[in-house]
Amino acid sequence: MKKIYLFGGILCLIIATLSFNACKKVKEGFLSDYLRYSSNPLRVNAGSFYLSQGLIPDASTPPFEVTLLNVRHKDTGKRAEEFFKEYELDVWKLPYDPTxxxxxxxxxxxxxxxxxxxxxxxxxxxxMVFNEASNNIPPGEYLLDIQVKNPNGTKTYNGICTIILAPQVEYEYINAPYSLAVEANSETAIRFAYDADWIDATVGRSTTAWLKIKRVADSPNQVVLKFKDKNGALFAPSEYKQRPSGNSYLKTLGTFAYKTTVTDTAVLYDYATSPFPALYWDSQSNGINCYYRINANNVASIDTASATNWNPPSQLPYGTWNKRPVKLNVRFNTRINRPGKYIYEIILAATKK
Structure with a gap:
């Protein structure tokens, strides 16, 4: 019986101790040595807006006062001055509505x-907040040093996070550009093998269209669009028509730009800001696809892709087709991430009259 009482007493003592520890509060003003970021290393593309998650406090008691002390090159430990210089950029006072x-x-x-x-x-x-001016920072790996203060303490956290800054992606191809032949007097496309397949996604090339993009200046914010045949002959910019869809037309770059100008050598599209087209359009019908039409009077013949011995990009077996008049439906889908002036040159596997 004594053993039973002894065991019961020990059990009650253990339960009481556990209950006390469970209810014990962290001392107010506690500041942990192990504050951290959930993403470490943190990977960011230069030139883009990015907002990271906040510090994980590790039971430290708020409120906190966080101060940036330094950003250092990881390989040398020296201060990265580009993080602390001021650069000019546009800031929106009110939300931008492209419509x-x-x-x-x-x-x-x-x-x-x-x-x-x-x-x-x-x-x-x-x-951590990055803005568009981060395109002035050389890509590389950096260490973040901060100071954190709460009501009862201040601590320094050197190298609390590694920042990996990737080179800015100035522009990107969202999907394969292509052109489809359409009978001159109908809306029925004459599909050929591989007519919308990538040959090389990194340069925007498919079997029937090759969209070459080049950034040529910091300003103005403008896209210069040119359509050329396979030999480099320019299609007249006045002939870059909208593609009909029922009683309306599909999108062109003009849908997203605030100004469109037709010249003798190109169509110019002035845009407000990057990304262009604005993210607003991603959720709209057909997203940011751009559709154009080259009418039959501008097309003497078309090149067709053949499945025989097909081995892109090493072998590109094409055939020429000119049995009856055709027009071309052209589609491309891109996004500009860095403001500036760009040349869009679309090479079509077609021969201009």
Missing amino acids: TDTTLALINAKRTRVKKTPFEVTPVSGQ
């Missing part, structure tokens, strides 16, 4: 030109 902000005056009324550093750390949560 209503259709003139430069309306657009400029909503934004202002300021000088900002490309990187900051928010003082309460410790979130």
